[in-house]
Amino acid sequence: MRAAVFYEPLKLKVEDVPKPTVGAKEVLVKVKAAAICGTDLRIYRGTKRIKTPRIIGHEFAGEIVELGEKVEGYGVGERVTVYPVIACGKCYACMMGRPNICVSRPTIGYEYDGGFAEYVKIPEEAVAYGAIIKLPDKISYEEAAITEPLAACLNGINRLDIKHGDHVWIAGAGPIGLMHVQLAKIAGASLIFVSEMNEFRAAKAKELGADIVINPQNEDVYQRIMGETGGKGADKIIVDAGVPKLIEDSLKCARKGARVVIFAGCPEGSKITIDPNWIHYREIELTGSSASTPYLHRKAVELVNNGKIDLKSLITHKLNLEDVVKGLEMKEMIEGLKTLVIP
Ligand SMILES: [Zn+2]
Ligand SMILES: [Zn+2]
Numbered sequence: 455m456r457a458a459v460f461y462e463p464l465k466l467k468v469e470d471v472p473k474p475t476v477g478a479k480e481v482l483v484k485v486k487a488a489a490i491c492g493t494d495l496r497i498y499r500g501t502k503r504i505k506t507p508r509i510i511g512h513e514f515a516g517e518i519v520e521l522g523e524k525v526e527g528y529g530v531g532e533r534v535t536v537y538p539v540i541a542c543g544k545c546y547a548c549m550m551g552r553p554n555i556c557v558s559r560p561t562i563g564y565e566y567d568g569g570f571a572e573y574v575k576i577p578e579e580a581v582a583y584g585a586i587i588k589l590p591d592k593i594s595y596e597e598a599a600i601t602e603p604l605a606a607c608l609n610g611i612n613r614l615d616i617k618h619g620d621h622v623w624i625a626g627a628g629p630i631g632l633m634h635v636q637l638a639k640i641a642g643a644s645l646i647f648v649s650e651m652n653e654f655r656a657a658k659a660k661e662l663g664a665d666i667v668i669n670p671q672n673e674d675v676y677q678r679i680m681g682e683t684g685g686k687g688a689d690k691i692i693v694d695a696g697v698p699k700l701i702e703d704s705l706k707c708a709r710k711g712a713r714v715v716i717f718a719g720c721p722e723g724s725k726i727t728i729d730p731n732w733i734h735y736r737e738i739e740l741t742g743s744s745a746s747t748p749y750l751h752r753k754a755v756e757l758v759n760n761g762k763i764d765l766k767s768l769i770t771h772k773l774n775l776e777d778v779v780k781g782l783e784m785k786e787m788i789e790g791l792k793t794l795v796i797p
Contacts, residue, residue, distance in 0.1 A: 457571035458778040463500030474575035481576040482520035486595035488569040489513040512538040514569025515598035533589040535598040537751040538562040554745040604754040605746035607633040618642035623688040626695035627659040639663040696720040
């Protein structure tokens with residue numbers, strides 16, 4: 455089969471590799487659509503290290519074509535997507551009921567071969583974990599391929615704990631920010647601010663439900679948010695761009711008792727500078743959001759299938775498997791939103 459194999463930074467080759475054979479408790483999925491993610495770019499650039507050689511790609515959907523003899527509950531021909539992060543179930547985080555922050559969490563596309571290939575083998579641990587999610591009729595493979603980041607966004611929105619009537623600031627309108635805009639809207643936000651410099655993304659944010667889109671190059675975000683909220687600040691803020699300065703700015707725009715969620719990863723070793731009294735006297739809650747769970751991934755699929763979240767308008771490019779590197783370069787240049795790879 456053809457697959458995109460990562461060897462070392464800047465060395466990713468689409469080549470012939472043996473088609474995986476499945477063990478008794480494993481499942482083989484024929485990939486119909488896979489999506490390029492910022493993490494794939496970090497792997498390609500060498501800022502996220504994984505064991506090599508490895509077929510990358512952790513956002514994908516496809517059809518079950520082969521089942522191990524001991525796999526129950528699934529059938530050949532079923533349309534599925536796969537939650538790629540496999541929690542151990544045994545560490546303290548898993549025991550606490552927070553498997554998304556499991557201390558080990560090997561992932562399909564990082565520790566196991568992933569979806570930038572014609573076929574992907576779902577390992578036994580993932581099958582047992584309930585990682586294979588059957589797709590209902592109305593969701594396409596292309597949409598399903600990007601329900602994995604949507605599930606992560608759902609975790610972020612849950613962490614943000616939006617109440618009806620909240621004023622929410624979403625910092626950044628890449629694919630993640632645009633998913634957050636839609637989720638914030640259905641969670642009951644009464645005013646959604648989005649800050650974004652890229653004009654195409656800013657227009658998308660407006661189209662998908664943002665009330666006020668601010669271009670930080672032309673306008674002071676702090677002044678605008680304070681002005682629109684009667685000097686109070688935003689109730690809930692989610693930071694969707696990995697820029698430390700943005701986290702500092704977000705805290706300044708937080709009202710008393712506000713909650714701020716850091717969603718995007720920053721470059722390793724980044725620092726922020728804040729006056730601790732700002733958090734102390736104002737009782738600001740500063741937290742993070744990482745990954746998701748098979749449960750939230752199922753909910754993400756349902757939200758799309760029921761027409762509550764629009765993922766189609768986030769898909770701006772479709773490439774052949776042979777062009778994965780081109781897709782990664784487009785990601786680097788911030789071209790479009792989500793790029794799909796169709797094997
Ligand atoms: Zn991803
Ligand atoms: Zn664990």
